[in-house]
Amino acid sequence: MSSRALRQPLSLRLTSNIFLAFWCLVAAFPIVWIVVMSFKSPVDAYDSNALNVIMGPATLATGNGLSVLDIILGIVVIWGTVIVATKKLPSMVLSYTKPGQHWFGWIIGVLALLIGFLVVFFVVLPAVLNVLNPLFGPLGRDVLGLTTEHYKTVWVDRGFSSNFRNSLIVTAGVVTVSLTVGTLAGYGLARSGSTLAFWILIIALIFRALPHSVLVAGYLPVFINSAEWLSPILGDNAPTLYGKPFAVIAVLVAINQPFTIWMLRSFFQNIPAELDEAARVDGCNHFQAFRRVIMPVMWPGVITTGLFSFLLAYNDLLVTSLLLDAQNQTMVPAIVGMFNRETTTTDQVVAVAAAVSITAPLFFLVMIFQRQIVSGLTAGAVKG
Amino acid sequence: MNFRTFAAFVGPSVFMMLLFIAFPLVSVFKQSFYITQPIYETVEVETCTPGFLTQTCTTEEVSQPKLDEHGEVITRTEYVGLQSYLNVLEPERAWRAITNGEWNVLSTIDFWKALRFTVTFTLITLPLVVGCGLGIAVLINNAAKSIKGPVIFVSLLPFIITPLIGVLSINWLFRGDGILTATMEWWLQRDIALFAQAWTIEILMMLYRVWHVAPFAAIVFYAGLQTVNQDSLESAVIDGATRWQRMKYIVVPHLMPLIIFVSMIHLMDAFRTFEEVVGFSSQGYVISLQWLTYDFLVPDQAGNRSISRASASAMLTMIGIVILLIFPLRRTWRDHKGGH
Incomplete structure (x- = not known):
């Protein structure tokens, strides 16, 4: 929209963006919702109050949950991985491999990143948090109910x-x-x-x-x-x-x-x-x-x-x-x-x-x- | 490129299509006129129960499948003409229902029930998909450049998700006291059971289908919007055209080939709707044509698949698709000839 004649009034742009936001909500909601449900105990997952489904009090009561500290550090690790994947990885692949063999470098790079992420996220992070959580008082207390038992049932038992x-x-x-x-x-x-x-x-x-x-x-x-x-x-x-x-x-x-x-x-x-x-x-x-x-x-x-x-x-x-x-x-x-x-x-x-x-x-x-x-x-x- | 090179390049693909598409088609056509059944024989079976002084014996005639020397059931294939079609269509009952105007009787016959749903489903979702797709495309086109990428990413999710999982995710939102049903009940202050009657299930199915296909239409139309001639838009503004008129007289005609393309793809796909019935477990209320064929093919409790009836209903589904596509195809054919 470079031309002045085609410039849109503010009200129209606003309405357009509101509708766009609504569409994104409609598009993503069912998928996001089943992801949330899958981490909760059955009582929470089928609660008629949306807030209960998200916070998961019944799941929390069984002792499965995340503290504020857990959430913050988890987000930091995921964010760090994304940064490494998008900024560092391409240049590293290009510098370490010969031209024509980039695909091989990519496979190695992606695999290394994946394994590194899994180790940090599922082994290092829980160990560190076990030590840190008691030290931080209210920040270290579980607030968000979350359980992975259903995934264990699906992948292992079923x-x-x-x-x-x-x-x-x-x-x-x-x-x-x-x-x-x-x-x-x-x-x-x-x-x-x-x-x-x-x-x-x-x-x-x-x-x-x-x-x-x-x-x-x-x-x-x-x-x-x-x-x-x-x-x-x-x-x-x-x-x-x-x-x-x-x-x-x-x-x-x-x-x-x-x-x-x-x-x-x-x-x-x-x-x-x-x-x-x-x-x-x-x-x-x-x-x-x-x-x-x-x-x-x-x-x-x-x-x-x-x-x-x-x-x-x-x-x-x-x-x-x-x-x-x-x-x-x-x-x-x-x-x-x-x-x-x-x-x-x-x-x-x-x-x-x-x-x-x-x-x-x-x-x-x-x-x-x-x-x-x-x-x-x-x-x-x-x-x- | 001479013929031999062409054949060498195209050969494997054509061979696979012949073997796995054309050949099954012919064999389905043939199967629909034959029926394979086990041969039954009537044998007298004497069953005796011990009693005082003498046994009480009863003989009764039982019909059981004949076995060959390996102990396997002997089957026989015979030509039955249009019998399988008649079994699927039940023309007498259907005709009686139509002449008496009893539509609820007609909907007790599986095939007509499935046909009714499939056709209404296809025709109602078509304008919705095109309309929503166009709307979303215009919205994305209006958006600031920095958010276009993420918005397209989110929009692609409903399209890329496994259809069955998409249906299930909608199902779980509404089933029983699912979160959206609960919200609606709280809002309207009344009990709502969305899975207790056919029409609500049908609405949910259409909602799912629009949610699933609209992103595809939107992306295609969005690409088309990039090539709209900006000069003609500007001259329309100078001529005093409103936003709506510009949309109607410049943008939509420009997108017309894409709208026809999306409609044709949607007609093909919606007519073979299947996952909706499985995902909503709606076979008690609503079934589709492709689900009907699938149901004939799944072994029943005795382990028999009714192949010939499945073939008949498959052929009838195909006739439906041909009728549905003949108008858009004729149009593109005429355009194709006119264009050259």
Whole structure:
């Protein structure tokens, strides 16, 4: 709004900002609220007074709580970590690694930071606070009820860690395979102006609209009986595809393919075709041009598309709940069993803790990759 | 690029789509005309209870599934034509209900109930999503530069969250004496049970959907707002256009392609709504088409999945999507042809 003619009156700006604040509240409230609930005892979590839910008197009464000092020092440690991560880490990575190997430096750096944070936050800090709290009188007394027992129940007793591992396997598989297959296809489609390419894209668009239940209805009988019809090819130890993670990976990759190729195609169209033409003039064939010229510059687009593949695989409920058996169950279908069970309020808060556990990785994902997600959302749309 | 190179690049992707999307489609279509059942045989079973002097024996005829030599149930697949469709649609009952004007009878048939909800859900949320998205985009665009980043971060959260978890988080706010229900009760001074009737659940589902999709629409529209021609806005001001008129005659037409894009994506996604039914555990009151298919596919108490009925309802869902998308698609097709 550089122009004077378009300057807005103060009242309008004020109203606009109030509405924006209201929207942010609406957007964040449900998520913030379940995070708060997950740390409280059931009595507090389901209290009808909002203040009681936040302060947690019943949780405090059982001896779980934080003092003012705890809160202050905790915030200081988290703030310090954020400062180190955003200010110090990039320059350190750049100075300690050779050009071209920055990614390796980043992995080491992030891991070191993560381990350092965990050690300081969960080992050093409690030990220091145990000594300090009695010394500070009223400041050292517990004021905010907070308990992590529900998380212990979820991860240790309910075996959520094995669900987490299965989710990890499925998402990692889906992201790798769908990017490998999709990148090639996206590049091919972006560089070919043929009618065939156009029709592949249109059919992919139609495939994107299909309800996933239609596809699963097609897989189920085939997967359950797969040992029978695979045995002529593979012999007696033909696998039953039903319940196997690799079968689900293949299915999710295929479901995701239409979206992936559309998105990657629009990214590849932004890379000037002159680049690979120059490489072709210098004597590369198409594959060499792709490998030597395109691959070094394609990563922003690939990372963005990978994020969306990750989200699809991570968030999927329908396919995983129907095609995986109990021992290979991923996190999202597992939580359905948790909250649908005939439950006490304790079980419900445990389900809340599980829900927060599922959300936490997504939260960090948005924090780190916000720019890529936004560019991904707009790439498909603005370029048509 | 010649055909062989093109095929080498695109081949794996096309192969996967054929194998895992096109082939299941064909097989679902075929399955919907066949039914696989265990073969039952009637056997006379003599059950004897010990009694005084003689045993009392009764023979009764029991029908039980036939077993082969490995002790597994023999199944038979037979062609039944449109029978599975008729089982899902129940056309006679539905027609009788329509001619008698008994809408509550029609809503006892699962398919029509699901269809009714899915269509109203899709069509009501569509304008809400576009409207809210546009509103939020304008608000973000108005905001000071320094707060845009954090605001976009917060806005992305509802969109990025696992749909089931999003539904559950809304559910926990309202379920029983959840915090928002309690607040509403305190405000209105009356008892509120939001999960005891269908229409309140439907409103909550729509609220969730708008909360979930509006950020996506907002981000897309916000990107579009950056490319609005500032000169035409300024000349509109000089011509005396009000804020509202500028919005209506310059900004919205500029965003029109994006609005169509968002609407199409939303139509596709809302028509296959599924997580809402699971997350709100609303199957007693409200079900959606995709949930109906899912329910047929989940094994029942005897461990049987009604695959053929699921296939029939899946095919019917697909027909619904085709009808829903045919108008926007025809429009884009015409634009595409006109543009070249």
